Amino acid sequence: MDPLATGILPSQIIRSYIFGDTRRIISPVPIDDSQIQPASIDLRLGHEAFQVSASFLPGHATIGKKINDLLIRKIRLDDSAVFEPRSVFIVPLIESLRLPSDVSGRANPKSTTGRLDIFTRLITETATEFESVPKGYSGPLYLEVVSRTFPVRVRTGMKLNQLRFIRGNPPTSDGRLAKLAEKVNLAYDDDESPIDPRIERGLSVSVDLQGNGSSIIAYKAKRGMHPIDLDKAIDLEKVDWYNVGDFWEVVPVSVTRDHTLQPGDFYILASRERIRVPPTYAAEMVPFDPSFGEFRVHYAGFFDPGFGFGIEGEIPGTKAVLEVRAHELPILLEDGQLVGKLIYHKMAQTPDKVYGRSIGSSYQQQGLALSKQFKRGASSGQIASPQDAILAPPQLVRS
Known part of the structure; x- marks a missing residue:
């Protein structure tokens, strides 16, 4: 089993990123094995959400500064909250990353999220594109959440999106x-x-x-x-x-x-x-x-x-x-x-x-x-x- 093989990283390597000696996926709350999928990990909503006036990418600014510039209101998710249709929310995720220099990531909504017309996109600090984690990224993760049609009730710990880890691996020709x-x-x-x-x-x-x-x-x-x-x-x-x-x-x-x-x-x-x-x-x-x-x-x-x-x-x-x-x-x-x-x-x-x-x-x-x-x-x-x-x-x- 080559630990440096190229491709989408499988469940057993993701598990080692969580529970191994060198932890690559960091969480203040224990990560359950049910979050580990065959080729991805389910990420969990944190304790608060920020409703903002517009979607954004941070670029050279910090996500915190962008949120402050665009903030409409801050809400707690511990006891649940309703996300209204077409409103933009930024939610800090529970998990953060400390990736190796040769590993990147790509995110997507979970299936149930997509079926409910909930549009989610992962954001990292200094990101210039959504749903992408650069090689060697070390830092927090945020999720943009927009329910396009229905009002939805969410809580801390819910899993709306998932993240794959990639070493090399261009798409199959x-x-x-x-x-x-x-x-x-x-x-x-x-x-x-x-x-x-x-x-x-x-x-x-x-x-x-x-x-x-x-x-x-x-x-x-x-x-x-x-x-x-x-x-x-x-x-x-x-x-x-x-x-x-x-x-x-x-x-x-x-x-x-x-x-x-x-x-x-x-x-x-x-x-x-x-x-x-x-x-x-x-x-x-x-x-x-x-x-x-x-x-x-x-x-x-x-x-x-x-x-x-x-x-x-x-x-x-x-x-x-x-x-x-x-x-x-x-x-x-x-x-x-x-x-x-x-x-x-x-x-x-x-x-x-x-x-x-x-x-x-x-x-x-x-x-x-x-x-x-x-x-x-x-x-x-x-x-x-x-x-x-x-x-x-x-x-x-x-x-």
Whole structure:
């Protein structure tokens, strides 16, 4: 096991960063092993939040100075607080970092966060870009949180985003991805038959607007929930709690197998392909590519090792949730239309746990679904999301 191997750092190395002799992930509160995912760590909200008048990157200024310049109010999160829609909050995270000089980081929202239309971005001191931790970074972490549609209730210790650690590891080239696809089927259809993947700047992902036997192809978030009723704010700790119809509209299958996305609306859809990520790889959905149209796909872009694959390839792919928001123009979306690219990254080592359902996955191998806070009705199937639980494989999986 080469401790200096290049690639996305796996769960066992992340664990050593927390509990090893040289601690790289620092926390005044003990870090639970459940925060450690196959290729990332879940980060926790701290004790206070700062509502600010605008999103920002600190650049040469400190984050503290930027917050003071833009501060609207400061609130405590110990007993919970409501984040109103379209308000910008900066939350210091419990964890901080002391990274090696050759290790960088990349962050993303967790799956449930993305499904609720909560936009989060990690910020570091002197940052010039969001969601990125430079090599050798030593210092605190902050999270920008904007709930785009719903009022949400948050508390200290909640986990809204996740962080990957990277040594070297440029994305897998199309040539190498094609060679991987010759050895391992990367995509299946609804009949669980392998399909030839479309590889061009990553694995192409298309949208399912025929429903695969279901009468529902999507959910659209309801808007106009002001004035805010604090008792109706979505508590992120609740599970199977809220009525779907109070927050979402169902989008039925159309005869023409298409749907027009209206500007500003937020949709939960399904990928047409059943995607697979072998345990020796991790993947990330590219959130926006202007060549696909004026819409953003997938806030929560991380796909874990073993997603739709299992330990030894026993799973014939898993459909992915597509979190989609149209921008300035109405967009006609048609069945099978390309909506994103899945970029594969090699793992530095095979992780000692892979994505799966045996230790509590909310969505693995299911149909179209909202986040776990909403009641599961008989009419709605469910779709797997890339970051909601993990499966502990045998010790032989370790490399």
